[in-house]
Amino acid sequence: MSQRIVTLISEEDIAARVKELGRQITEEYRGRNLVLVCVLKGSFVFTSDLARAIDLPMRIEFLGVRSYGEGTTTSGVVQITQDLSRPIEGEDILIVEDIIDTGLTIAHLLDLFRTRRPNSIKVCALLHKPSRTRIQVPIDYLGFTIKDAFVVGYGLDWAEKYRNLPSISLVESD
Ligand code: 5GP
Numbered sequence: 001m002s003q004r005i006v007t008l009i010s011e012e013d014i015a016a017r018v019k020e021l022g023r024q025i026t027e028e029y030r031g032r033n034l035v036l037v038c039v040l041k042g043s044f045v046f047t048s049d050l051a052r053a054i055d056l057p058m059r060i061e062f063l064g065v066r067s068y069g070e071g072t073t074t075s076g077v078v079q080i081t082q083d084l085s086r087p088i089e090g091e092d093i094l095i096v097e098d099i100i101d102t103g104l105t106i107a108h109l110l111d112l113f114r115t116r117r118p119n120s121i122k123v124c125a126l127l128h129k130p131s132r133t134r135i136q137v138p139i140d141y142l143g144f145t146i147k148d149a150f151v152v153g154y155g156l157d158w159a160e161k162y163r164n165l166p167s168i169s170l171v172e173s174d
Helices: 011-028 042-051 105-116
Strands: 003-009 034-040 060-068 079-084 091-098 120-130 139-143 168-173
Touching: 003 011, 011 042, 011 120, 011 139, 034 042, 042 091, 060 105, 079 105, 091 105, 105 120
Parallel strands: 034 060, 034 091, 091 120, 120 139
Antiparallel strands: 003 168, 060 079
């Protein structure tokens, strides 16, 4: 069985959308204590481009999560494998997620961070699959809405492969 990589969202379209999100975030966070929280591993590419599209002083934190699920779906049971390096009390937290699928992971992270008393907490997601929603979560900044398909590239993996593809792609088998 061979696999074909089919582009869903091109490198150019991603770059243009990330620049727009960066401009919007720059306007809305001027004068505040912005902390980007990169949810590892899938968000590492998006976070690095988004951070450079935001023209403000900021702190960048990395959060390691592992979610237990069957195959390519999540159970919503999220284990923190690497926590933030500093407290976030009084700060303006922007969680940067690669993709919101069922919503269970981000709902868990919002609950966790709220207990740490930040000044504000918002979500920026590159991708959203609304057809798979199991729990409604606010997505304050969104790159693209996509259909129900498993995607790879631009940080997203399939069994740790394809994270370095510059586009968001589908893996098709034939
Ligand atoms: P949720 O808890 O919203 O169901 O799942 C969120 C996590 O599941 C994402 O951060 C991502 O790690 C993984 N995920 C969901 N859909 C996809 C997909 O289409 N491709 C990849 N590579 N990961 C996905």
